[in-house]
Amino acid sequence: MINKGRPLRKTSGNRLTAMMQVRNESGRYLEQVLEELSGFVDDIVIVDDASTDGTVRLCESFAKVTKLVTLEGSRFNREWELRRILWELAVSTDPDWLLSVDADEFYEEEAKREMRRLIDQDVYDWVAFRLYDFWGGTTHYREDEHWNIHTKHTRTLVRYLPQFYYFTPQMDHHVPRLPLSYAVLPGFLTELRVKHYGWALPPEALREKYDRYMELDPEGKWGSLEQYASILDENPRLVEWQERRRLGRPE
Template sequence: MADHGNEPLRKASGNRLTAMMQVRNESGRYLEQVLQELSGFTDEIVIVDDGSTDDTLRVCRSFAKVSKVVTLEHSLFGREWELRQTLWDLAVSTRPDWLLSVDADEFYEERAKHEMRRLIDQDVYDWVAFRIYDFWGGTTHYREDELWNLHMRHTRTLVRYLPGFYYYTPQMDHHVPRLPLSYAVLPGFLAELRVKHYGWALEPDALRRKYDRYMELDPEGKWGSLEHYRSILDEHPRLVEWGEV
């Protein structure tokens, strides 16, 4: 655990990296692989389990780098801002130097993992944003079209923890940013490093089930675009083959 007692606000070396993740019923998917990779380049992992009913908790606790796991008795699904705030509070309770927000189906490319220490051991900027690619139908191709282009902009996932700074998370039920919005006023770095998101790396039947779930939860498109939901069922989406640099 980092001791901030006599340290400068921003350290240029010797920073510890804590990964933070929220999970729910991730056993049998990508969770074990993600935790294995994170264990290789982070110092600590903290997890909030949103009321899983499968083997997720056992998987999390099987990794030595997982230092804290909080299991919620009642799921906060539908109250996402509370879930994000719970995870943030747990993560900062470890008195971290830097925090990496990771989903249970996200993998950092090899180049990004190798650069991680250089990104955090500096005192110039306080956050780093990466390009996240939505893989589609499998783990060899990502989707790229007018509705699926998250990778064409940067997403902030790596942040320096500054004790005493005001951290603000909007109280919204859906589309809550994964990290406090307050970081927007601090200096940051847009990294041309990539993250592979496997949440859509599914067979057609599984994609149909995800579509049905979105329509059940948001039939009028209040929280998302109905056009975007319908595009999940595209029979011939534009896919681009992934290549490591």
């Protein structure tokens, strides 16, 4: 139930809910992601897209997972529906802030330490991070004309405003993880980083992902055919990940 009497923007005591959608993540990175999230968020809500492995049992084993919805049939081909179901589940926890996380994303240590400071303020309503696509393993990220998302910022942390209008486009694939309407609200671009291990795979697994994209989007309606083809590059440009010292706090 939404608490209509609370202030819209608080400078302390904010409740942070992590939200994620999962499918067949057992044996990959999900357990480690949930362990890390449990250390700095208040709640975790999950929509399971009809997993056929032990993903649901794994999610249920974490106390911070306070809401878990398991779909009987996969909505993978209608991703906008998955996003809508997850959003409605997340806001039902009456959160102050929401953190959208994939089952293979890890916030660097400095980002986890700074999370409370980022949300306990009344100046901005969203935070965007630098997201790095690791490739072929967990030591290097990819950087070339097709894989450079880290040169921009990705909005993953948002304040929940109950009376605000939230809009998500009805796209079958590559749907923005959070409502696009946040773009009209004040935000903060941080240099804190997120490691994405979704592409930290051996060549045969990368080939499987390429085949899946081509099956789902053969005409490039939802994504770039050139980027899909680049998944199979034999010698992509990789940059070694460097851990860094603690950043100074912005003014």
